[in-house]
Amino acid sequence: MNRESGLMLNDETAHIRQSIADILQTAVGTRIQRREYGSILPMLLDRPISHALALQIAAASIVALQRWEPRIDITAFAVQFAEESKYRLTADISATTKNGNQSLNFNQLGLMQ
Template identity: 35%
Template sequence: MRTGPTGGIALVERDKEIEEAIGLILGTAPGERPMRPDFGCGIHEYVFAPGDGATAGRIAQEVRAALERWEPRIEVTDVVVAFDAVEEGTLYIDVHYTVRATNDLRNLVFPFYTIPSSEAGPESERPVPDGPASRARREAGAR
């Protein structure tokens, strides 16, 4: 905790605050917050997904959609998902964005951990992620 010039609690700088908000959005699965069940990012549906280009594309799409919805202070310019070549089950989500208030170009790398296929069990027992469509089916079934 930092103190400000008057001895009170110092507020986080704007850029740091935005980075923290992005991490919070990406780290929260939809349904995790009871009072705001639609808040978060659908990347958590991909914990058991295969580590391939199709999965990377779907994760990038989920990240872009969540940040465009929940973080109005930024404009997402690109999302790049890369699988770690050494550590199976680790991928890095590189978010490139512009801070609207300052037009400052920034990027943030968010590590995301999946269950490696060698540890996930038989493929027939793994959940099949399908992103927004699975959420829509769950919501329709809950009504």
């Protein structure tokens, strides 16, 4: 189900994209009865922008996705900082599905507004 419109998502790729955003934008400890769910990404977002922060964001994101999104294997993860877009922090994620080895690319996935 689309979390914004309430309509059914018929495309598994769209559901995976939505799931990735939900996992990365949910802070660990905030989901009732599932305290471990989410990522530490929200705790990293107020830090000064640097290459070290980009590495921390990538590592935290990959760990969370490996744990909470069982349908994919991450093959590449790149963080971009942009001041001229809706999101100041985006990620390009490449992955393959575990059930059929379908290649997936999620470009400019918004991580922080």
